[in-house]
Amino acid sequence: MKVQQIYIIQKFIDSNFQEWRKEFGNNIVGIHVGYKKKDEEYIKKYSIVFHVSKKLNNPSRPIPKQITIRLESGKEITILTDVVPTGTLKLQSNLGSRIRFWKSHSNSFGSLGFYLVKNKRLYLCSNMHVLGAELLKKKQTYYYRHHSLQKNPDIDVSGYKVSYLEEGYFDYMDVAISRINKSKSNNSIPNYGKPKGFYRISESNKHKFFNQSYLMFGSKSKFQETYLREINIVKVASRYQNKLFASRLLLFTRCSTGGDSGAPIFDPNSLRLLGIVIGNDTDFTYAIPIDIILNRFNANMYKN
Numbered sequence: 365m366k367v368q369q370i371y372i373i374q375k376f377i378d379s380n381f382q383e384w385r386k387e388f389g390n391n392i393v394g395i396h397v398g399y400k401k402k403d404e405e406y407i408k409k410y411s412i413v414f415h416v417s418k419k420l421n422n423p424s425r426p427i428p429k430q431i432t433i434r435l436e437s438g439k440e441i442t443i444l445t446d447v448v449p450t451g452t453l454k455l456q457s458n459l460g461s462r463i464r465f466w467k468s469h470s471n472s473f474g475s476l477g478f479y480l481v482k483n484k485r486l487y488l489c490s491n492m493h494v495l496g497a498e499l500l501k502k503k504q505t506y507y508y509r510h511h512s513l514q515k516n517p518d519i520d521v522s523g524y525k526v527s528y529l530e531e532g533y534f535d536y537m538d539v540a541i542s543r544i545n546k547s548k549s550n551n552s553i554p555n556y557g558k559p560k561g562f563y564r565i566s567e568s569n570k571h572k573f574f575n576q577s578y579l580m581f582g583s584k585s586k587f588q589e590t591y592l593r594e595i596n597i598v599k600v601a602s603r604y605q606n607k608l609f610a611s612r613l614l615l616f617t618r619c620s621t622g623g624d625s626g627a628p629i630f631d632p633n634s635l636r637l638l639g640i641v642i643g644n645d646t647d648f649t650y651a652i653p654i655d656i657i658l659n660r661f662n663a664n665m666y667k668n
Contacts, residue, residue: 369435370410370632373397373443374587376433377412384414388427391417396587397443398555411444413555419449459553459628460581463490465498465529466520472497475583475627476521477640478559479551479666480541480658485511486549486666487541488521489657490626491642492532493603495519495540500604505534511543524548531661534603536611538642539657551666553581553630562637562654562665565614570595578616579632580641580649584623590616590649592638599650601643610642614651620644637665 377395385392394415414427432442464473474494480487493500496507508531519527519542526548532540552558565573573592580588594615601608620627620641627641629651639651658665 369441370397370587370589372435373412373433388414388425389416389420389423391420393417396555411446413446413448415448417449419447458550459559460583460586461522462583462623463488463494463519463521463626465495466518466525473583473623474625475581475623475641477626477628478637478654479544479549480661480663481666482541482661482663485543486546487530487661487663488519488527488544488549489539489541489640491538491640492534492540493538494626495529495542496532496534497604499532500534500606503606505606507532507540514543519544521548533660534606534608536609537652537657537660538601538603538608538610539640539652539660541661541663551668553628553635556630556632556635558635559628559630559637559665559667560635561667563631564655565592565595565638565653567595573638576631578629578638580616580619580624580627580629582620582624582627582641585619585621585627588619590619590629592616593648595653597650599642610650610652612653612656613642614639614653616649616651618644618647618649620649 374397392414396413398413412431427447430442430444432440434440459476461476462473463476474490477489480489499507514528517525517527518529527542527544529542577589577591580590597613597615598611624641628637629639630637637654639653642650642652
């Protein structure tokens with residue numbers, strides 16, 4: 365299934381969500397297009413996934429086994445459905461989860477970008493202006509605290525204080541990492557599965573990445589389709605009166621908004637990441653390449 369079709373189907377789902385809740389029951393808490401789940405593992409077969417608060421054995425109005433959708437071209441396609449109880453999902457720290465410094469006095473938040481491993485410890489990664497927002501307000505653009513000195517969790521992931529801010533930079537990259545226990549993590553993109561790695565994009569190979577679409581998954585915008593337009597972009601931005609001179613950025617068609625900072629952009633076919641969102645302007649979204657983040661922290665991408 366092409367990404368454009370997935371995008372159209374998701375729009376169809378969004379427009380029918382309230383009607384389906386009335387028809388099939390208010391225990392439906394969310395609906396997405398994604399891989400079908402079998403024996404707790406995702407299989408590469410797209411379906412319309414109904415998330416329910418409780419899965420009923422004999423509902424009076426059962427969700428149909430398949431749904432037919434008419435595309436804008438007039439063509440009709442029939443898609444299987446899947447029903448998943450939310451109680452079986454580890455949603456608190458998926459990639460793209462809502463994340464922020466828990467002592468923040470504002471409602472600002474960002475997105476979990478990806479997990480990495482450093483010195484045999486697991487970390488989540490997002491922007492410094494997300495994980496270290498309170499530090500930037502105090503004009504502190506660099507942060508480091510040794511793991512032995514991290515006594516209490518200070519990073520809030522979807523409402524849970526489960527992670528410890530360790531290192532962050534607000535110079536040419538705007539990135540930070542926060543240590544997290546493996547039992548509190550879920551290294552997967554909802555409805556797609558675990559990332560398989562990342563792409564290194566250079567001047568010599570960039571054109572092969574320009575002719576296909578990608579997806580961003582952010583805590584605010586959820587799944588949004590986007591296209592890579594250029595690499596090695598330089599951008600000047602500011603956060604809390606701190607100026608950032610960002611270089612080597614990836615330029616995408618606009619797919620993000622406030623709350624999506626730090627969100628992963630990935631290839632839905634290969635499940636390889638390209639970068640994490642740093643911000644957007646009127647026309648474009650800018651992302652930091654995964655490889656330069658890993659180089660900065662001398663770390664490896666977590667793929668387990």
